[in-house]
Amino acid sequence: xxxxxxxxTRIYLxxxxxxxxxxxxxxxxxxxxxxxxxxxxxxxxxxxxxxxxRAHVDDVDALPYEExxxxxxxxxxxxxxxxxxxxxxVAQDRAGGARDVPFRQTVVLQSQLLR
Numbered sequence: 001x002x003x004x005x006x007x008x009t010r011i012y013l014x015x016x017x018x019x020x021x022x023x024x025x026x027x028x029x030x031x032x033x034x035x036x037x038x039x040x041x042x043x044x045x046x047x048x049x050x051x052x053x054r055a056h057v058d059d060v061d062a063l064p065y066e067e068x069x070x071x072x073x074x075x076x077x078x079x080x081x082x083x084x085x086x087x088x089x090v091a092q093d094r095a096g097g098a099r100d101v102p103f104r105q106t107v108v109l110q111s112q113l114l115r
Contacts, residue, residue, distance in 0.1 A: 007094040007102055011110060014087045023061075026082035030063040035080070039091060042067045042076040055104055057111035059083065064107060066098070077103045083114035 002008045016022050029036055038045050048064040056062055061082035067075050075098045081088040090110050092103045 003102070005094070007092055007098065009106055010089075010091045011106075012089040012091075016085050016087070019085050022082050022085050022087045025087050026061055026063075026080060029087075030080040035063075035065050035078075039076050039078055041072070041074070041093070043072070044068065045076065045078070048077065048079075050100065051104060051107075055108050057108060057115055060111040060114055062107060062111055064103075066103075071097075074098075079103075079107045081107070081111055081114060083111070086114055088114060 001010075014025075016025075035045055045065040045067050048066045051064045062079055064077070064079040066077045069075075074093045074095045076091065076093045077098045078089060078091040081090065088110060090103075090107050092098050092106065
């Protein structure tokens with residue numbers, strides 16, 4: 001989906017047979033400092049330490065990342081979410097910089113849906 005301001009959002013959901021498998025994959029893909037696999041088009045990504053702690057949804061593991069400046073033509077942000085037997089990836093990019101609030105709102109809303 002692309003918003004009128006050019007922000008492009010993608011959400012991927014994978015459901016597994018057990019929560020244990022989801023937890024293992026969450027730990028493989030998401031690390032506290034930086035993701036183990038960068039998004040296509042992002043040269044470097046780091047933990048989004050500005051993501052408000054109070055915005056996290058109970059019973060949903062979430063690790064948000066952002067592409068720090070200087071980035072290329074567009075900035076990428078993404079978050080891994082783990083809830084029960086579902087692993088989700090929320091990704092946003094926007095030319096000139098992906099904004100904090102739309103990304104964080106998308107992550108929180110998707111987390112609430114997974115709960």
